[in-house]
Amino acid sequence: MARAPGLSVRFKLTLSYAGFLMLAGLLLLANMWMYLSSLPDVTTAPGALPGRSVILRTFAPDAGAVLVFLLVFGLVGGWILAGRVLAPLTRITAATRMAANGSLSHRIRLEGSQDEFRELADTFDNMLARLEAHVAEQRRFAANASHELRTPLAISQALLEVARNDPEQDHGELVDRLHAVNARAIDLTEALLLLSRADQRSFTREPVDLSLLVEEATETLLPLAEKRGTTIETTGDITTAFGSQALLLQITMNLVHNAIVHNLPEQGTVWVRTSLRSRTAVLAVENTGEKLSPQLVSTLTEPFQRGTERIRGDHSGVGLGLAIVKSITQVHDGTLTILARPAGGLRITVQLPSAPRPST
Incomplete structure (x- = not known):
């Protein structure tokens, strides 16, 4: 100015x-x-x-x-x-x-006892630290997104080159493989768009019963669980959170989907519980699976990170599930806790503000 x-x-x-x-x-x-x-x-x-x-x-x-x-x-x-x-x-x-x-790496680090100037300097240093971390995270995200989006395009190009050089190849198999690669690219793009929209906080808040969202997510993902030999157990009473029904449903779907996919090869189990603690609505999802180190668990909410090896199987996901859960939880002023179970698998807890009680 x-x-x-x-x-x-x-x-x-x-x-x-x-x-x-x-x-x-x-x-x-x-x-x-x-x-x-x-x-x-x-x-x-x-x-x-x-x-x-x-x-x-x-x-x-x-x-x-x-x-x-x-x-x-x-x-x-x-x-x-x-x-x-x-x-x-x-x-x-x-x-x-x-x-x-x-x-953004410079810090004031003002010496002396606490006063108005020191408080301003400390606040500015904290803001720079958060901004530097955010910029670094965005750069990593952009690099990972570019790599993930480039992979299906490179595969499609390779398939088309093979088809052009080999006219006698089975075109039906080529179409199926191109369809699978294209579907994965679409899923990745939609996940990126959802992640960007979640950070904008442009949604209407309303009372949402998490137990009903759990029922909907379980019914939707039950065929996948049966295909993989995984049992889903749900418990909990009416648990009303305050937020966007669509975004909270996305949280529930992502957590249950991850719990099914990243599980034991056979006879795995997923536990989904909802509860109300004081003014907090709690959604907890646990699953059996491989034993994970605390160092690996701490990186699971970063984009394109997976708890197991990057196997391009069916329903393997695009590596944005927990990143989306973290982003949606933060815009709802909630907290996300991820812990490794001693027997293997994860215990993920989402705590959200409960819906305000109607005035009498």
Whole structure:
């Protein structure tokens, strides 16, 4: 924003200090003048004290000299004091300029005890840290998304090259393989769009019963579970959260789908529970499966990360399931907790604000 040039804050503080000091001096000298003016005007005699008129004539030039001294002292002292007080602000301004030029790694790290400037500096440092982490995450996401989107395109190109060089190849098999690759690219694109929409917080909040969403997700994914030999067990009472029904259904679908796919090859189990704790609606999903290390579990919410090896099987997903769950949970002001089960598998808990009670 273009602004007209003006006085610096340091100069304004200097004038304020000097003006306040001059005002205090004027009030003090005025009181002394009034006191001296109230003294009796005694005729000067040998050995007697000076009269009022003599004292006032002597006091006037001395008072002027005191005022000049206070003015100079106030300006010089005010300039020094203002510089010391505004020194932290100068460092904060320099750090802000560096951040505006793209340097997000710089930190102010203002020393000293807690005050308004230190609080501002610490808040700015925390903001830079979060912004730097967000930018790094977005760069990793863009790189991973480019790689994931390039893979099906490269496969399609290779299949078409083979078909062009080998006219006798079975075109039915080629069409089936191209259809599978294209379906995966569409799923990945839709997941990316859903992830971007979830971060915008552009949705209407309403009471949503998580137990009904669990029933819907279980019925939808039951054929997949039966195909993989996985048992789904659901428990819980009415659990009303406050948010978007479509997005919360997406959370439930993703968690149950992941629990089915990343499970034991045979006789796996998925437990889905809903509960209400005080003002928090809880959705918990557990599954059997391979034992996972805490280091691997901590990366599962990053885009395109999978708990098991990247096997391009059916229903293997695109690696965005838990990233979408995390994003939707955050925009609902909730928390997501992922823990590895000692026997294998995961225990994932989503805590969301419950719907407000109707007023009586």
